[in-house]
Amino acid sequence: MPDEEAQRTKGRLDGKVAFVTGAAGGLGHSHVRRLAEEGADLVVVDICRSIDTVPYAQSTPEELSEAVETVRGLGRRVVAREADVRDRAALQEAYDAGLDAFGRIDVVVANAGIAPLLVEDRVQAWHDAIDVNLTGTFHTVEVAIPSMIEAGQGGSIVIVSSTAGLVGIGGASNGGLGYAASKHGVVGLMRSYANNLARHSIRVNSVHPTGVATRMVADPAMAEFVAQDPMLSEGAPNALPVDTIEAVDVSHAVLWLASDEARYVTGVTLPVDAGFINRR
Numbered sequence: 001m002p003d004e005e006a007q008r009t010k011g012r013l014d015g016k017v018a019f020v021t022g023a024a025g026g027l028g029h030s031h032v033r034r035l036a037e038e039g040a041d042l043v044v045v046d047i048c049r050s051i052d053t054v055p056y057a058q059s060t061p062e063e064l065s066e067a068v069e070t071v072r073g074l075g076r077r078v079v080a081r082e083a084d085v086r087d088r089a090a091l092q093e094a095y096d097a098g099l100d101a102f103g104r105i106d107v108v109v110a111n112a113g114i115a116p117l118l119v120e121d122r123v124q125a126w127h128d129a130i131d132v133n134l135t136g137t138f139h140t141v142e143v144a145i146p147s148m149i150e151a152g153q154g155g156s157i158v159i160v161s162s163t164a165g166l167v168g169i170g171g172a173s174n175g176g177l178g179y180a181a182s183k184h185g186v187v188g189l190m191r192s193y194a195n196n197l198a199r200h201s202i203r204v205n206s207v208h209p210t211g212v213a214t215r216m217v218a219d220p221a222m223a224e225f226v227a228q229d230p231m232l233s234e235g236a237p238n239a240l241p242v243d244t245i246e247a248v249d250v251s252h253a254v255l256w257l258a259s260d261e262a263r264y265v266t267g268v269t270l271p272v273d274a275g276f277i278n279r280r
């Protein structure tokens, strides 16, 4: 193959391995596809069962299998586990299974998250948002750090936050406040990890999507919740003329942060928001 042709077909993550949580969901499956398209092998994790305070369904084991098939269909290797990011031991087991299979993990995408926005408000919704979105992200990074440092090859950690991690949106419900607090909380984690891990050339950044057309937003129960809260439902939220963006728009940003193209980018909160934040 001529040099130029070889260059063109080279993936941006060739030889790398990525660990992705919430991998069976709307954004998660999209990240998995995009990372695999660029040459990464994958370690994928999802809870694969619903959570009581969340009004829309979480992914099923079949949907996790679909994510696995996506990776295989792209000619990459994959290790998959059903695990809850709240369960540190289960998450460590999943991570270690990937490490055993591939010998390295270079990229971590802490994507699993819930929006427990209930019309019938419950304090438990606050706890679940904090446990999954904030503590789950902490667990996801913690299980990865020792092997990434030991490998001495640097790496990239991408935390999926939200526009609700940068401005005071989310409404006044227990779950909405928990969502906003947890999505702001992961920014504190991101900034601290970015400083702590820089000397190991491990970069840590967060992405902040506006509404994406996944189950989290499109489910009728969520539409009902948003409609009854004037703060959430008023006006067109984005500056650019688009109601919701596509999952792949966020995955492109995740891929860039994961790749060596962003090798000197760390500690950054990157909105993928069609101008939502700038408009506030």
Ligand SMILES: NC(=O)c1ccc[n+]([C@@H]2O[C@H](COP(=O)([O-])OP(=O)(O)OC[C@H]3O[C@@H](n4cnc5c(N)ncnc54)[C@H](O)[C@@H]3O)[C@@H](O)[C@H]2O)c1
Binding pocket: 021, 022, 023, 024, 025, 026, 027, 028, 045, 046, 047, 048, 049, 057, 058, 059, 060, 083, 084, 085, 086, 111, 112, 113, 114, 115, 132, 136, 160, 161, 162, 163, 208, 209, 210, 211, 212, 213, 214, 215, 216, 217
């Ligand atoms: N959809 C949006 O509008 C939007 C906007 C901003 C940020 N986000 C964030 O993007 C991320 C992905 O959301 P999505 O839109 O793909 O939602 P989704 O509901 O389609 O997918 C979330 C996935 O995470 C999994 N999951 C939930 N709890 C888990 C747990 N405890 N352990 C392991 N897996 C778990 C679910 O099974 C599901 O597969 C979330 O962190 C969310 O907060 C979404």
